[in-house]
Amino acid sequence: MQDPTPMRIGSALSGLLLVLFLVVHLAGLLPALIAPLTFELYATTLHHQPWLPLLEASLATTATIHLVFTVAKTLRNRRAGNTAALRSRRGRPLAALASRSKVAAGIITLGFLTLHLQQLRWPRPADGLEREALLQVLQQPISLIVYAAGSLAIGLHLLHGAEAAHRNLGLLTPVNGPSIRWGGRLLASVIGGGFLLISLGLALGVLI
Numbered sequence: 718m719q720d721p722t723p724m725r726i727g728s729a730l731s732g733l734l735l736v737l738f739l740v741v742h743l744a745g746l747l748p749a750l751i752a753p754l755t756f757e758l759y760a761t762t763l764h765h766q767p768w769l770p771l772l773e774a775s776l777a778t779t780a781t782i783h784l785v786f787t788v789a790k791t792l793r794n795r796r797a798g799n800t801a802a803l804r805s806r807r808g809r810p811l812a813a814l815a816s817r818s819k820v821a822a823g824i825i826t827l828g829f830l831t832l833h834l835q836q837l838r839w840p841r842p843a844d845g846l847e848r849e850a851l852l853q854v855l856q857q858p859i860s861l862i863v864y865a866a867g868s869l870a871i872g873l874h875l876l877h878g879a880e881a882a883h884r885n886l887g888l889l890t891p892v893n894g895p896s897i898r899w900g901g902r903l904l905a906s907v908i909g910g911g912f913l914l915i916s917l918g919l920a921l922g923v924l925i
Contacts, residue, residue: 724786724789724790724793725786725790725885725886726886727782727783727786727908728783728786728787728790728881728882728885729881729882729886730886731779731783731786732783732787732881732882733778734779734877735776735780735783736875736878736908738776739871740887740908742781743907743908743911743912743915744916745759745760746912747845747911747915749848749851749915749919750914750915750918750919753848754848756848756855757844757845757847757848760842760847760848760915761847762840764844766904767880775906785789787823788901790885791819791820793815796916798801804890807909812907818873818876819873819874821870822870822873822877823870823874824871825866825867825872826867826870826874828863828867829863829864829866829867830867831862832860833864833867833873836850836854836860837850837851837854851919851920852920855916855920856920858887861916861917861920864916865913865916865917866921867912868909868910868912868913868916869909869913871908871912872905872906872908872910872913873905873908873909875901875904875905875908875909876901876902876905878901879897879898879900879901879904879905880894880898880901883897
């Protein structure tokens with residue numbers, strides 16, 4: 718078990734805050750697939766809240782902190798020739814894949830986020846037209862591919878990040894390791910799979 722450092726703690730805590738946002742965002746987006754009127758009411762109410770700009774600024778700050786700390790930690794580990802984490806993933810090919818692809822997953826996620834904000838945040842759709850705007854975006858093949866890739870990249874990043882966050886906080890032990898890994902797989906499947914399901918469902922015109 719590695720001792721926590723400010724860099725590791727910052728990376729873990731910022732990541733956990735972003736996971737909380739993803740859970741809330743997924744829950745808010747799900748009605749677009751199963752209850753369109755409820756989704757429009759939710760979106761309109763949310764967009765008129767006076768605290769929304771502060772929340773968005775906080776999310777942008779948290780994401781920047783997470784990116785900076787994660788990149789710095791990765792570079793430091795490479796310079797130090799740290800192979801402990803690689804040895805711990807022997808016999809777990811999916812975890813090894815998630816770890817090796819974390820840079821690519823991060824780049825894909827950033828690209829997806831940039832496109833997503835450009836299409837649905839600047840400018841923001843008018844009240845009552847949020848779902849229609851989302852449908853128009855997802856029915857474009859290129860956009861659907863990017864959204865699907867972004868969903869898979871988020872899932873892979875969470876698969877790696879759940880274990881990494883507990884390790885960075887000094888909470889990963891041989892006793893709780895299996896439970897944390899299974900919990901990470903479940904979290905990655907629910908969030909990554911949930912965003913993928915919603916994207917494909919809306920693109921195909923599926924209404925549950």
